[in-house]
Amino acid sequence: MLYYLFRALEQFGIPGSAMWGYISFRSLLALMLALVISMVFGEYFIKTMKRRNIGETARDISIDPFGVEKKGVPSMGGIIIIVAILIPVILLGRLRNIYMLLMIATTLWFGAIGFLDDYIKIFKRNKEGLAGRWKILGQIIMGFVVGLTLYLSPDAVIRENIEHQRVGDRTEIVHKSEAVKSTKTTIPFVKNNNFDYADLVGFLGEHKQAVGWIVFVLMVIIVTTAVSNGANLNDGMDGMAAGNSAFICIALGVLAYVSSHIEYAAYLNIMFVPGSQELVIFICATVGALIGFLWYNAYPAQVFMGDTGSLAIGGIIGVLAIIIHKELLVPILCGVFLFESVSVIVQTQVFKFFKRKGRRVRVFKSTPIHDAFRRLDSQLDPTSIYLIRRWPRHPFHESKITVRFWITTILLAAFTIITLKIR
Incomplete structure (x- = not known):
């Protein structure tokens, strides 16, 4: 609103x-405003x-080997x-920017979805919260909407980076003059x-590009669902998810800014995404909100973000990565979220396998894995066998x-960030 007024x-x-009109000015202003709002509204x-x-009453969060009582701390x-x-x-x-509208809708x-889960846990006294299948369904629906929007919107385009040989051994990176819709990613x-999802179905010949968009939409669903659930699992200690997400x-x-700047995109040899500069404002607002939230969420926490915050943050990260065509960097960037998710999957599958025997x-x-670092031996199940019992040796x-x-x-x-130059 203020942008249009001052323009x-x-x-x-x-x-x-x-x-x-400057992205840098509006981005830093968004960061400061979000930080102040988070602190003032948070109180x-x-x-x-x-x-x-x-x-908070649903989760078993009152167990702390160092004696900090957390039961009753406000959630949501x-x-x-x-x-x-x-x-x-x-x-x-x-607000006319398609990427900005997608991010608002995602948030x-x-x-x-997270609010509904928290509501059931707190007000309905149901520690299970929203059934997992409904959470997944909600995440899939949003992933499908994001993927379909990027496919249908005429504003969601890229300008591909290509190399032109110059005198000597040097190369010059330029971008195609026309902006096109593409299933390519970094x-x-x-x-x-540049990797094209359509290449995965290259055997379809002239139909591969159309089917490539189906593969792209499926990738959007997988990334948004995985990252949002990873962020949700990471939210188990004071300040953990907020700090990591920030x-x-x-x-x-940084990736969004260089992707939106044609000269930086040429220097780094990455595709140019017109219009993605508005995402920098959204990201700065998110960082400011998370830092402001840490004012109250740092140990010992006065408030928990709950699924309302963790699922929203995970969705934001996943969709942002998709929009700027950097989703294949997510396993590295969100390595902590990935580790948390894998630990839960391994623990669950191994337990189910041996339980049948x-x-x-x-x-x-304990899982998610961060919880294993604070678990005392006296808190372990005496009837269970732990394959990795001596790690960590003592709680932190x-x-x-x-x-x-x-x-x-x-x-x-x-x-x-430096993977953009490591090739």
Whole structure:
């Protein structure tokens, strides 16, 4: 809204109004505004939840080897994050931009799924929350909508990067003059780093491009579902998911910015995505909201984000990566989320396999994997066999676990960015 207002005032020569045309100015303003909103609204939200005696009761979070009581801490704090993201985006962003509209829809949809899950847990006293099949269905629907929108919208296009040989051994990277719809994406560690999903069905000949879009939509569904569930599993310690997600979003912001700038895209030999510069504003608002949320969510937490926040954040990260055609970098960038998800899958499948044989066997002390680092031997099931019982040797304080996971994410985020030059 403010963007359109000041762009109109620029026509009358109002001093300072031209600044609103700069992505850098609006992005940093969005970050600061989101941070302030998150802190101010967060205090009001926490007081309201406490006054109404609405706290976390469904999960077993009161067990802490260092004696910190968490039962009754307000949940649904994801509402704080969503509000702090959307207000700056609506005020400072270009709402006619198809990518901005997709991100707003993604935030609201995934937030609604998480809110319904939290509502059932807290108000209906059902610790299982929303049935897993309905969560997955909701995630699949949004993934399908995003993929279909990118396929149908005339504004969702790219300009492919190509190499032209110059004098000597040097090469010059240029982009095709025409913007086209494409199922291509960036693949790491490969010199000519454009990979086309249509190539997976190359045996179909002239029909491969049409079927390639079906493969692309399926990829969108897989990425958004996997990342949102990974973020949800990572939300188990004070500040864990908020901090990791903030660092991931910063890396995505860098990738979105260079993808939207034709000169930087040429230098890095990546495809140019016209219009994706507005995503930088959305990402900065998300980072600001997460940092502001950490004011209350850092150990010892005064509020939990709940599924309302974790599913929304995961959806945001997944869809952002898809839009800028960097989804194949997600396993690296979101390596912590991937590790959490794999640990749960391995633990569950191994337990089910041996249970049919009448034995109780687990791989880790606890999953998601971050929980194994704080689990005391006295808290383990004496009737179960643990394949990795001596790792870790002793429990760590929750704050130390969180910071070490943050450091891991920072390293993965940095490595993700430099993969653009490692070929």
